[in-house]
Amino acid sequence: MMDLQTQYHEASRSLTLTLTGDWQQSGAPRIHALLSQVPTQNISAITCDATQASRLDISAAWLIFKHMQQWEQAGIAIQFSHFPKEYFAYFRQLPPDDTATQPLQPSAIWQPLQEKVSWLGYLLTDSLTQLRSAISFFGYTLSVTGRGLLQPRRLRIPSIFYHVFTTGLQAIPIIVLLACLISIVITYQGGSELKNLGASIYTVDLVAVSILRELGVLLTAIMVAGRSSSAFAAEIGIMKTNQEIDALKVAGLNPYEILVVPRILALLIALPLLTLLADILALAMAALISTWSLDISTDQFVTRLQQNIEVRTFLAGIIKAPFFATVIAITGTWNGMQVDGSAESLGKHTTAAVVQAIFIVLFLDAVFSIFYYSIGF
Amino acid sequence: MRTNAPLISIKQLVNQFGSQCVHDHLDLDIHNHEILGIVGGSGSGKSVLLRSILGLQRPYSGEIFFNGENLLQISTEHFSRIKHHWGVLFQRGALFSSLSVADNIMLPMKEFSPLSPLEQKELMYIKLNMVGLESQVAGKYPSQLSGGMIKRVALARALALDPILLFLDEPTSGLDPISAAEFDELIVSLHTNLDLTVVMVTHDMDSLFTICDRVAVLVDKNMVVGTLPEIMETPHPWIQQYFGGVRALARSVPHHQSAPATPHKPTGQTNG
Ligand SMILES: Nc1ncnc2c1ncn2[C@@H]1O[C@H](COP(=O)(O)OP(=O)(O)O)[C@@H](O)[C@H]1O
Ligand SMILES: [Mg+2]
Secondary structure, eight states: OOEEEEEEETTTTEEEEEEEEEEOGGGHHHHHHHHHTSOOTTOOEEEEEOTTEEEEOHHHHHHHHHHHHHHHHTTOEEEEESOOHHHHHHHHTSOTTTTTTOOOOOOOSHHHHHHHHHHHHHHHHHHHHHHHHHHHHHHHHHHHHHHHHHSGGGSOHHHHHHHHHHHTGGGHHHHHHHHHHHHHHHHHHHHHHHHHTTOTTHHHHHHHHIIIIIIHHHHHHHHHIIIIIHHHHHHHHHHHHTTHHHHHHHTTOOHIIIIIHHHHHHHHHHHHHHHHHHHHHHHHHHHHHHHHHSOOOHHHHHHHHHHHOOHHHHHHHHTHHHHHHHHHHHHHHHHHHHOOSSHHHHHHHHHHHHHHHHHHHHHHHHHHHHHHHHHTO | OOSSSOSEEEEEEEEEETTEEEEEEEEEEEOTTOEEEEEEOTTSSHHHHHHHHTTSSOOSEEEEEETTEETTTSOHHHHHHHHTTEEEEOTTOOOOTTSOHHHHHHHHHHHHOOOOHHHHHHHHHHHHHHTTOOGGGGGOOGGGSOHHHHHHHHHHHHTTTOOSEEEEESSSTTSOHHHHHHHHHHHHHHHHHHTOEEEEEOOOHHHHHHTOSEEEEEETTEEEEEOHHHHHHOOOHHHHHHHHHHHHHHHHHHHHHTSTTSOSSOOOOOOO
C-alpha cells in the first residue's frame, strides 16, 4: 500500500515527503489525493524522497513530478531524492506543451465555409483519381489478359481452375436455391393474375422471358458479386498488407498476371455456366409448378416454350454474363490492390468491392436494355 | 515479497502440433526480479513456449504456475486481471493496424488505468521517449513505420501499464546495433527501477552477455538452464556450436578492456 510521510523542518521551513510502499499507475487517484493534501503554505522547499518506496513506476513518478513542478512554479524550491535518474531524462524530452497548445481556434464565419469547400474539392479530385486508377487498372489488366491468351504458356491454368472451383462450383448450391425461389415467385405471382384473366398459358411466356432475358443472369451476377468480389478484394488486400505483392514484383513476377488474370478468366468461365444452370433450373421449377397449380401439363409447357420463345431470348441474357463477370472480377481485384496495410482499409475496400460490383452490374444491365431496345433485339 | 518461490513455474509441459512434438515434458522456473534469456534454434519452440505461458495456446499437458496459481485452471477473468500486470512484445509487433501509434500505446491505459486522458497522453509521449522514438511518430500508422520502429512502438505499448513482468520475443532483432545496445540499457534500467522480471527470447549475444542473469536453452524439446558460464560449460553439441564462436571472443575481452575507451560489453556477434 502506498503512503506518504510528511516531515516539517522548522528551521528551514522545508518539507520532506517520504514515499513508502508501492507507487504505481493503478493507484493514480490515491497519488493525486495524497499529494494535494500536502500543506504548502509558508513552505520554502520541498524534498521528495523515494528511498523507502518498494516500487516507483514511471507513471507514478510522472504524476509526482508534475505536482512538484506546480509547487516550483509557486516559488517553492524542489528537490528529488533517490528518484531513478533515467526517468527524468524521459520527462524532459516531452514535446513542449503539446497538449496545452491545442485550444479550439476562434471560429470565424469563413473558416467552416472554407473547410467545407476544400473538403468538397478534395472529395472531387479524390474520386477522379480513383476513377483514373480504376480505368488504368482495367486497361492494363486487359492487356495482360490479352497477352496471356496469345501466349497460353503465361496463363496459370491450375490457378484458373482453382478459382473456377471456388467461385463457380462452390456457388452451385446457393445458385440452385436462388433459381428455384425466384421461379416460384414469378410463376405463382404471374400465374394467379393470368389465371384470373383466363390466360394461364401465358405464364410460360412470362416466366421464360423474364428469367432468360433478365433475372437469371442478373441475380446470378449479383450473388457472385456478393461472394467473389469481396473474396478477391480480401485475398489480394491481405497479400498487399503482408508485402506479398512486393515480393512477387521483386521476384520478377507480374502480380497482375498471377493474381488478377486467373480470377478474371475463372469468372469468365464460371459466371456463364452458373447463369445457364440458373436458367435451366428456374424453367424446370416453373414447369413443375405449372403442372401442380396452374393446370398446364409439362407437354403443354414445353410445346409453348418451343413455339414462342426464340433462341435469341436466351442469348440476350447469356451475352451479358461475360461482361458482368469482368466487372465483378475487376472491382474485386482492383479494390484489393487499393488496400494500404491497415485492417480498416481492408474492410473498407472489401465492402466497396461488393457495392461497386453490384452497382456497375445493374448499371450495365440498364445500358444493355436500352441498347437491345434500340437495335430491336 | 516471495524471493525464493519462483514467479513462474512450468512443470512437465508438453506441446504438440499433430504428430510434431515441440516441447517434451519441459520444466522451467522463472524467478522474481531476474532477466531470463531464452535461446534456441529457429523453430525450436521458443515462441510456442511464450504463447503457452500467455494462455494463447493450450498445452497438450503440463502445468504453469504464476505466484503459486495454476494458470491453466484459474478462471478467464482472473487470468486477464493477472495479465494487466504483464507486458508482451510479440515477435512481429502485432500493432493494431487501424490505430495510430499514439492510440496503440494508449489503448491499454484507456481500458484499464485510472489516469485522466491528459495524463494518458503525457505518459504515451514518455513511453515513446523511453523506447527512443521521436514524438512526431505518435501520429503515424503502423503501415507507415519501419520494422525497427514497429518493435519499439510495440515495446512502448507493452510498457503502457507499467508491468511487473515483461515478455519479449526477439526484441532486438531488426534493430541496428546501437539501438539494440540502447534497448538493452533500457531493459536494465526498467529492471532495476521497477523491480521488473523480464523473460526475453533473443539471439543477440550482447543481450545475453550483458543483461541476462540466467539463460535457458531450448534443445531437444527441453530446457537447459543456468548462468551463462554454466551454460557454456554444457557439453551439448548445439550449445557448444552456438556459443563456440563467442567463447573465443569472450576470452579475448580482458585484453580489450585494458584499453580505457572500450565499453564493458564484449562485442560478440551472432553469425546465424
Ligand atoms: N499454430 C501452429 N500449428 C502448427 N505448427 C506450429 C504452430 N505454431 C508453431 N508451430 C511449429 O512449432 C515449432 C516451433 O515454432 P516457434 O515456437 O514459432 O519457433 P521459434 O523457436 O523459432 O520461435 C515450429 O516447428 C513450428 O512450425
Ligand atoms: Mg519465434
